[in-house]
Amino acid sequence: MxxxxxxxxxxxxxxxxxxxxxxxxxxxxxxxxxxxxxxxxxxxxxxxxxxxxxxxxxxxxxxxxxxxxxxxxxxxxxxxxxxxxxxxxxxxxxxxxxxxxxxxxxxxxxxxKIPMTTHHNHDEEGEHNEKEQAGHGRDEGQGKPGNLDPxxxxxxxxxxxxxxxxxxxxxxxxxxxxxxxxxxxxxxxxxxxxxDAQLKATFAGKQGLQFMVFHPAWGYFADAYGLEQVPIEIEGKDPKPAQLKALIEHAREKGIKVVFVQPQFSAKSAEVVAREIGGQVAFADSLAEDWMASMREVAEKFKAALK
The missing domain is CATH 3.40.50.1980 (Nitrogenase molybdenum iron protein domain)
Structure with a gap:
């Protein structure tokens, strides 16, 4: 021993x-x-x-x-x-x-990869954006890496x-x-x-509807389930007053009442938009450790917010 x-x-x-x-x-x-x-x-x-x-x-x-x-x-x-x-x-x-x-x-x-979403995609360029959503404008080795959604x-x-x-x-x-x-x-x-099957069922009949986010992290998610994200952040920065005004008008027009933010980002601009549209700010964590559970949780939040 x-x-x-x-x-x-x-x-x-x-x-x-x-x-x-x-x-x-x-x-x-x-x-x-x-x-x-x-x-x-x-x-x-x-x-x-x-x-x-x-x-x-x-x-x-x-x-x-x-x-x-x-x-x-x-x-x-x-x-x-x-x-x-x-x-x-x-x-x-x-x-x-x-x-x-x-x-x-x-x-x-x-x-x-797809290009990072910007707010102008949802304004006067609706026809152009539809082409991008259909698959055009994606990365085919032509775009700059910094402009593509990671x-x-x-x-x-x-x-x-x-x-x-x-x-x-x-x-x-x-x-x-x-x-x-x-x-x-x-x-x-x-x-x-x-x-994937659950999320397809969750968003069935909601194709083309928009949800508003501060940081444009959910482009691939939206792409997978026929939705559109409307970001507040513009090229990594808070929007200027005129841009913020346009976002508020867009949210009112689309009946958007929830603005989603990630815990890693400031909610200041999101709170301004939410206040002006009589809505609220909600969290959607894109970097959660339990990926599977987080995806289900965020999907339910998006579903409740879609109008």
């Missing part, structure tokens, strides 16, 4: 000495850009992965700067799953320098594409457990298909 305990003690000390700081022992150390990606990777990787998030809860993805400790932890990571936001470009250069052996996987690979995790059909990319990467990194990853992936996709 003493000999066994001695061996266990030596093994424990060895593990403590050689364990990677910041990561669980015997798991694949993974970094992702945003919290919803953590959900996807954990659903597929299960107990075989240890996932760290770059953009912490409550922070703004589009204006985030990695912390020194994160850069240090990155040097131990095996893989980084990028989401495709323009802000990542600067990170990825630092990531490559910090950990040249770490693999960077772009989960937006194979996804056809919020691909808010569309269940697009998340299935990202899940496949994550699966392929984990199976290549850890081929010993490829069957486990495949089983977990299939379970995730089954859940996404069920969610």
């Amino acid at each position: 003493v000999r066994v305990l001695g061996k266990l003690t030596v093994f424990t000390l060895f593990s403590l000495i050689f364990a990677r700081p910041g990561f669980a022992v015997d798991r694949i150390p993974v970094f992702v850009s945003i919290v919803p990606q953590k959900y996807f990777v954990q659903q597929i990787g299960g107990d075989l992965v240890d996932v760290h998030v770059m953009v912490q809860p409550g922070a703004n993805l589009h204006a985030y700067e990695p912390r020194p400790k994160q850069m240090a932890d990155l040097s131990k990571a095996r893989v980084y799953f990028a989401i495709g936001d323009p802000s990542e470009h600067a990170w990825l250069k630092k990531v490559a320098a910090a950990s040249p052996k770490m693999r960077v996987v772009h989960t937006d690979h194979g996804i056809e 919020h691909i995790w808010l569309s269940p059909p697009l998340v299935k594409i990202q899940a496949r990319t994550i699966l392929n990467a984990l199976q290549e990194i850890d081929s010993l457990h490829r069957t486990i990853y495949e089983v977990n992936y299939n379970q995730l996709v089954s859940g996404i298909d069920e969610l």
